[in-house]
Amino acid sequence: MKFTKTLSAAALLSLFATSALAYDADWKRGRVYYRSVCTSCHAVQPGGTINPSTKTKAEWATYLKADKHAKGKDTVKQYVSKAYRASIKSGNKAAEKFADTPDQELMDDIAAFLTKGAKDGDAPATCN
């Protein structure tokens, strides 16, 4: 019992700390990055583009948490990283525009857009 109480208190403390630091994600920036970087690349791949509305909020959350891109060949985060943006910015305006945005902020922005645009989100969205 005591153990449970101790853990609950610790969990609450951690939760508080997390929310105090929480970044207020910008779904509009996520929309631009998703459509301009993710979609523009996917459009020329065999699998084609992936509308946010093709997955539910839970499916997107699972996908982002797993962080496996191309069935685990590489990571999703890699394609949001500053290093990746730097590598494509000469030919991609969104990558250039958000070149200095911290990785985690941009990841949160994309997650916010996908949550909003998911099949069961507030505004199911397409790639266009």
Next chain:
Amino acid sequence: MSHLFNRAALALCCAGWLAATGPALAEETKPEAKPVKLTTTADHTKFKQLQKTFNSGPEVTKACLECHTEAAGQIHRTKHWKWEYLNPDTKQTLGKKTVVNNFCISIASNYASCTSCHVGYGWKDASFDFKSEENVDCLACHDTTGNYKKPPGFAGNPVVKDTEFPPGSGKIIKGIDLAKIAQRVGKTSRDTCGACHFNGGGGDGVKHGDMDTSLAAPTKEVDVHMDAEGLDFTCGTCHSASSHDVAGSRYTPTAKDDKGARIRGKADKGNPATCVACHDNAPHKKEARLNQHATKIACQTCHIPTYARGGVATKMTWDWSTAGKRDAEGKHIVKKDAKGRIIYESRKGDFTLAENVKPEYAWFNGRVDYTLVTDKIEKSEQRTPINRMGGSATDGKSMIWPMKVFRGSQPYDPVNKTLVTPHTAGNDDTGYWKNLDWDKAITVGMKDSGHPYSGKMEFLKTEMSWPITHMVAPKEKALGCVECHSKQSRLAGIQGIYIPVRDNNRLLDTIGWAVVFLTILGVLAHGALRIVSARRQL
């Protein structure tokens, strides 16, 4: 043992917490490291007034007005609130409250549906209180979450609890959390303005042609100014507001702006939403000859080669006369084209849609005369203009403008010789969209708008012009010379001005070139004789 384990667990959690917050706590000692929002001066999540459950829109507005004490009064003075406007030039009383169009026709008796785009709450009939402050809707323009919605049929009210609508349909409208939205208010955006302006006429891109949801986050190809990866203009960048009154008007457009670029500190009551307001009257630095064109041709004419370019089709025609058909089972019919776009509905009639449309062109001086429900119309084979765009080649105030001309056929009273205002939207016995009965719909609608109806109806062919001004293309995509200077000129219908190549005359050209040829021949002959005679003298 368990005691030791508890301690260890607590120590681990605390270590995790410190690892997460340690750097932040350390940085808190430095004032410059304090997390700060750069897009707003007030974090609305911190306001106690907004930390509660809101059961209606007016409750949110009450909270807003506790700090923004003058905001509602300012809104009360605007077209966005009044939906009424007295045109100082034509003396016509306009605004959505009064005008008739050839899309969904009129708001009279259709308030509960149409006022989902009003910046207010509760406008369900003609008794709406326009003096109420708490009925002003702050969230419609200041929502940043993109989750604020006012579904048609609720008189401009948001839905806060899951609601079946229409009742008995089995369709559920999800309730929205107004507190979450109120805590994240901010500046207006393309999304907030677009929620209504992209969907004018009853759907995405239907009305304007140069405004649709593709402008929410457009590429440079779609709009060079609003390009989400580039300049990223919001609507308010050009349509700047003063005391909540937004610049720019469809009723009194600025067709020719000769005031030059706006400069800080310079008193200027002109329209900030013109091209000239930023680009000045002579914007072409490399090709000065183009500046001469800019004295007669609106910038939009060359720089918006086509509209509906973002992948969303716009309606080009709407024939109400074919509405009312039912299938063999007596049910409403819906037909779609190969792209899945609706081209016929029992409740609305036939449509045609198009993308990437070349505009029509007309002289335009900014004067717009509307055909109102009080105006007498003689029916003829000619289309009746719902709005007459003033202008000519000789008035000194006109420019050649690109237009979307929307053509349709709409109900008309042949005895009173007027347009009519049918009751279309509504889940009641007289709503046309439910029962497909024109007589009931027009009787109720005309009673609501306060005008006589003879009981007889026909259909009248009409057209309505919409100046095109958004979807400005990159300069590389602006029209080339031959688009106008050719026999297949885009400006074929423009009279009163000489346009080289378009207007050439073969006989005159032959004579002209003959004169040029003979002149050159004369000069060469003269020169040759001078050389020969000079040599002889030597």
